[in-house]
Amino acid sequence: MTTSTIAPAEFQAEFRKAMAEFPSGVTVVTALDEQGGLVGFTASAFSSLSLDPPLVLVCPALSSATYPHLVRGGRFAIHILAADQQDLAMAFASKGADKVAALDWTLSDLGNPLLKGASCVLECSLWREYxxxxxxxxxxxxxxxxxxxxGVLLYHRGRMSNHALPEVEVVSA
Structure with missing residues (x-):
């Protein structure tokens, strides 16, 4: 059994500020609801995990309206947003059932709702949940x-910004 303590509100606020010091990419995670409609959320808590098998992780809030659909459906798409997609990030970051009703999307042959214009889209099946x-x-x-x-959209210190393609590619050893 896991035991945890609730941190005081002041500490939670300081922790949030500390985490904002780490720049991250902006992603939108999409899935289908029970009626076949588009659901999703904006996430900066995303990371690669393994090459073999190819695994990624994403961390939705337990209070997210999308979270149950990700688990129930067992599949989802992660969109790494392009530099000009801040409006899309804000739409999926908002609350409410109609937040994405007017957005244009297509259904892939794997059964995932896909948004146009992302820098990269990863179609996934749910491998594990923790x-x-x-x-x-x-x-x-x-x-x-x-x-x-x-270019991609970055999130840093509570703001989104355009990160253009680098002029010189950095090659790791």
Missing amino acids: EGGDHAILVGEVLRIDRCES
């Missing part, structure tokens, strides 16, 4: 990748 405090840790096995060469 507890993570007030968030879930969902591990997805990547089944399909769709990439395009574009």
Whole structure:
């Protein structure tokens, strides 16, 4: 059994500020609801996990309206947003049932709702789920990748910004 303590509100606020010091990419995670409609949320808590098998993780809040659909459906798409997609990030970050009603999307042959214009889309099946405090840790096995060469949207210190393609590629050793 896991035992946890609730941190005081002041500490939670300081922790949030500390985590904002780490720049991250902005993703939108999409899935289908029971009626076949688009659901999703904006996430900066996303990371690669394994090359073999190809795994990624994303961490939705337990209070997210999308979270139950990700688990129930067992599949989802992670969109790494392009530099010009801040409006899309804000739409999925908002609350409410109609937040994405007017958005244009298509259904992939793997059964995932896909948004246009993302820098990269990873179509995943749910591989594992773990507890993570007030968030879930969902591990997805990547089944399909769709990439395009574009700048990406970054989140840092509470703001989103355009990160253009680098002029010189850094090669790791």
